[in-house]
Amino acid sequence: MPVDLYQKYGLSEKEVTEWAKTKYPQFLKNKTVLAQLYLKQVRKVQLTDEDIAIMRGPVKKINELKPGQWVIIEAVVGPKLRENSYNGCPICFKKLEGEFCEICGKVEPIVCWFDSYVVGDNTGDIIATFGPKLANSRKSFEGTVLRLRGVLGDQGEFLVNAIEPLEEGRKELVEKKAEVDAQAEVNLVKEIFEKFPVLRYEDLQKWHSSRGLSTNLDELLAKAPLFKWPDGTVRKEAPTSTSPVAPQLLLIQEEVEKMKKVLEMFPEVDLDSLKIYYTQEKFKTPLEALLKAAGCVIDDKGKVRKVS
Numbered sequence: 001m002p003v004d005l006y007q008k009y010g011l012s013e014k015e016v017t018e019w020a021k022t023k024y025p026q027f028l029k030n031k032t033v034l035a036q037l038y039l040k041q042v043r044k045v046q047l048t049d050e051d052i053a054i055m056r057g058p059v060k061k062i063n064e065l066k067p068g069q070w071v072i073i074e075a076v077v078g079p080k081l082r083e084n085s086y087n088g089c090p091i092c093f094k095k096l097e098g099e100f101c102e103i104c105g106k107v108e109p110i111v112c113w114f115d116s117y118v119v120g121d122n123t124g125d126i127i128a129t130f131g132p133k134l135a136n137s138r139k140s141f142e143g144t145v146l147r148l149r150g151v152l153g154d155q156g157e158f159l160v161n162a163i164e165p166l167e168e169g170r171k172e173l174v175e176k177k178a179e180v181d182a183q184a185e186v187n188l189v190k191e192i193f194e195k196f197p198v199l200r201y202e203d204l205q206k207w208h209s210s211r212g213l214s215t216n217l218d219e220l221l222a223k224a225p226l227f228k229w230p231d232g233t234v235r236k237e238a239p240t241s242t243s244p245v246a247p248q249l250l251l252i253q254e255e256v257e258k259m260k261k262v263l264e265m266f267p268e269v270d271l272d273s274l275k276i277y278y279t280q281e282k283f284k285t286p287l288e289a290l291l292k293a294a295g296c297v298i299d300d301k302g303k304v305r306k307v308s
C-alpha cells in the first residue's frame with residue numbers, strides 16, 4: 001500500500017482540497033495525487049521514491065475499476081484511438097501559453113502528447129490514456145502486454161502514469177485472456193440484438209468504433225451470427241425474400257418527412273407509382289414503415305391515403 005502522505009507530512013485534507021479546487025479540479029477524488037502535488041508545489045518538499053510509489057497499488061481487473069482509485073491493471077494494449085498534442089513545459093508537462101511555467105520558471109516549451117489506446121483484460125476493455133511522460137517518445141504501445149498504473153478518470157478513461165512490461169509467464173496468461181475477450185465482444189453484440197433486433201449497419205459501425213472493439217465488425221457479426229441485409233440493416237435472421245420488416249426500428253426521420261410531403265402533394269397516389277418514387281429516391285426505411293409513420297393507409301383500390 002502507498003504511504004499515507006497526509007499522516008507522514010501532517011497535511012490536513014481540507015487545506016489540500018481547498019488549494020486543489022481551482023488548480024486541479026479533475027483530481028479532487030484522488031487524495032494521493034493531490035497530496036503529492038501539494039507537497040511539491042506548495043511545501044516545496046522533495047518527494048522520496050516511497051512517496052511517489054510508482055508501481056505500487058493493488059492489482060485490479062478492468063471491471064473492478066473505481067474513479068479516483070490508483071491501481072495497477074495487467075492488460076493487452078490494443079489499437080491507438082487518438083492522439084492530442086499541446087505546447088507544454090519540458091519538466092512538468094504543464095500546458096503553456098508562453099515560455100513561463102508557474103511551477104518550473106522560464107523554460108523552452110516542447111510539444112507534449114496524449115495518446116489513447118484501447119486496453120483489455122478478460123473482464124473488459126477500457127480506453128487508456130498515456131500522458132506526455134510516456135507518450136512524448138512517440139513509441140507505439142500497440143500489441144504490448146503491460147502492467148499499467150493509473151486511475152480511472154471522470155470521463156471513464158484510465159489515466160496511465162507508469163508502465164512496466166509484464167514478465168513472460170504472466171504475459172502469456174493475459175494474452176490468453178485477451179482471446180477470451182474476443183468472445184466477450186461477440187457476446188456484447190449479441191446482447192445489443194436482444195434489445196434491438198434490427199439495426200442499421202452504419203449505426204453499428206459508429207457504435208463499433210466508439211467502443212474501440214478489437215475484433216472487426218464483419219467478423220463479429222459473422223461469429224454472432226448476425227446478417228447483413230440488402231437494405232443496409234443487420235438482423236438476427238438471414239435475409240429471405242419474404243422476411244417481414246420490423247418497422248419502428250428502421251425509421252429515418254428525414255425520409256418520413258419527405259414521404260409526408262409527397263403524400264400532401266398527391267393525396268391519393270397509387271401504391272405502384274409511389275413504389276417507383278420510393279425506389280428512385282433510394283429510401284432506406286422500408287416502405288410499409290414509412291407509410292405508417294406518415295399516417296397513411298393503402299385502401300382496397302391500391303391507393304395510398306392519409307388518415308388524419
Ligand SMILES: [Zn+2]
Nearest residue numbers: 089092101104
Ligand atoms: Zn513546468
